[in-house]
Amino acid sequence: MLTIKKLKVPGFEAVIEGRDPSTHMHCFIAVHSTKLGPALGGVRIYPYASEAAALEDALNLAKAMTVKSALADVPLGGGKSVMIADSKTQKTSAMLLSFAEVVESLRGDYIVAEDVGSSVEDMLIIREKTTHVAAMPTKRSSGDPSPFTAFGVLRGIESVLKKLTGSPSLENKTIAIQGLGHVGSHLADLLFLAGAKLLVADIDQERAKDIARKYGGKVVSPEEIYRIHSDVFSPCAMGGVLNEKTIKELSCKAIAGSANNQLESEALDELIRKRHILYAPDFAINAGGLINASLEFGKEGYDPRVSRNKVNKIFDILSLIFHRAEIEGKGTNAIALALANEKLSGS
Numbered sequence: 277m278l279t280i281k282k283l284k285v286p287g288f289e290a291v292i293e294g295r296d297p298s299t300h301m302h303c304f305i306a307v308h309s310t311k312l313g314p315a316l317g318g319v320r321i322y323p324y325a326s327e328a329a330a331l332e333d334a335l336n337l338a339k340a341m342t343v344k345s346a347l348a349d350v351p352l353g354g355g356k357s358v359m360i361a362d363s364k365t366q367k368t369s370a371m372l373l374s375f376a377e378v379v380e381s382l383r384g385d386y387i388v389a390e391d392v393g394s395s396v397e398d399m400l401i402i403r404e405k406t407t408h409v410a411a412m413p414t415k416r417s418s419g420d421p422s423p424f425t426a427f428g429v430l431r432g433i434e435s436v437l438k439k440l441t442g443s444p445s446l447e448n449k450t451i452a453i454q455g456l457g458h459v460g461s462h463l464a465d466l467l468f469l470a471g472a473k474l475l476v477a478d479i480d481q482e483r484a485k486d487i488a489r490k491y492g493g494k495v496v497s498p499e500e501i502y503r504i505h506s507d508v509f510s511p512c513a514m515g516g517v518l519n520e521k522t523i524k525e526l527s528c529k530a531i532a533g534s535a536n537n538q539l540e541s542e543a544l545d546e547l548i549r550k551r552h553i554l555y556a557p558d559f560a561i562n563a564g565g566l567i568n569a570s571l572e573f574g575k576e577g578y579d580p581r582v583s584r585n586k587v588n589k590i591f592d593i594l595s596l597i598f599h600r601a602e603i604e605g606k607g608t609n610a611i612a613l614a615l616a617n618e619k620l621s622g623s
């Protein structure tokens with residue numbers, strides 16, 4: 277039987293825990309803010325080590341969605357959900373349907389989409405029990421967000437290169453990609469075609485080997501990817517990868533990738549600045565998928581051309597962040613947060 281428990285978490289509009297032992301479903305949904313619109317955010321299906329770790333991830337990811345929406349100028353709020361399960365071995369339709377009932381209980385304050393461990397096909401299953409779902413592979417929906425996220429990351433990397441070298445050209449630039457899943461693999465395609473040299477790492481060695489073989493790139497180990505010399509390190513796997521240890525190891529000129537919540541703590545922004553590494557704040561550079569999904573909700577309906585043109589603006593948003601960070605002598609993450617908060621407070 278499904279039970280839904282409300283949790284009180286300061287600073288959040290709603291946090292709920294759903295459990296259904298009959299389908300082995302255990303989830304948390306966090307709605308951080310609906311100030312700018314309903315809170316859209318993916319569902320992460322992951323074998324978390326503990327319930328506390330799952331809840332913490334949902335809260336941190338939901339908070340990041342609020343600033344991501346504000347900075348990207350989309351009429352959506354910030355929310356996210358997590359389900360405790362191994363997506364490869366434990367995910368079932370019954371589990372997704374129980375989860376859908378928990379989504380439905382929030383009556384549209386939260387809209388679910390895909391994230392790590394979930395797919396656009398999963399959204400079709402969830403759709404059977406709730407209408408509050410986006411990014412489905414149907415005619416009226418926006419479909420897989422990953423190609424648009426990857427395109428936004430490409431434009432972000434070009435913005436980084438413009439700042440560092442005066443030109444956005446990727447010709448002969450070395451990009452080290454960590455994680456070759458939905459976003460990382462699309463990004464590899466785009467970077468290769470734009471002239472870049474690729475260094476690739478994934479805990480799934482076969483994925484890394486496939487991409488390296490396809491594009492004449494080089495496979496490096498998941499440990500080595502931090503230390504390897506590159507122009508841009510592109511984290512496209514999990515969050516928290518930028519910590520005191522890894523930042524000291526980095527041998528790149530810039531960090532620009534899709535992973536959410538890359539900084540283990542916000543203060544590390546300053547350590548990256550002191551190392552003279554240019555950081556493209558994750559919630560600024562990875563907004564492509566969110567922008568794409570947001571267009572489902574407009575009066576005109578979804579149009580991929582409008583999406584492409586809006587995602588393209590990530591280049592300019594990052595240029596502005598880099599400029600302000602330089603003028604004010606602050607870290608880029610702090611500046612991006614300030615810009616998002618200006619939008620949230622209507623100033």
Ligand code: NAI
Binds near residue numbers: 562
């Ligand atoms: P995914 O699950 O398809 O791919 C993640 C990849 O990273 C997998 O190939 C996995 O084996 C690999 N990986 C995991 N841990 C690793 C490690 N320690 N070292 C190297 N590789 C590792 O996920 P997806 O959709 O590609 O997302 C990647 C990141 O981008 C996530 O943090 C996600 O939250 C974020 N993101 C994704 C968006 C999207 O449109 N899919 C939108 C915005 C952010």
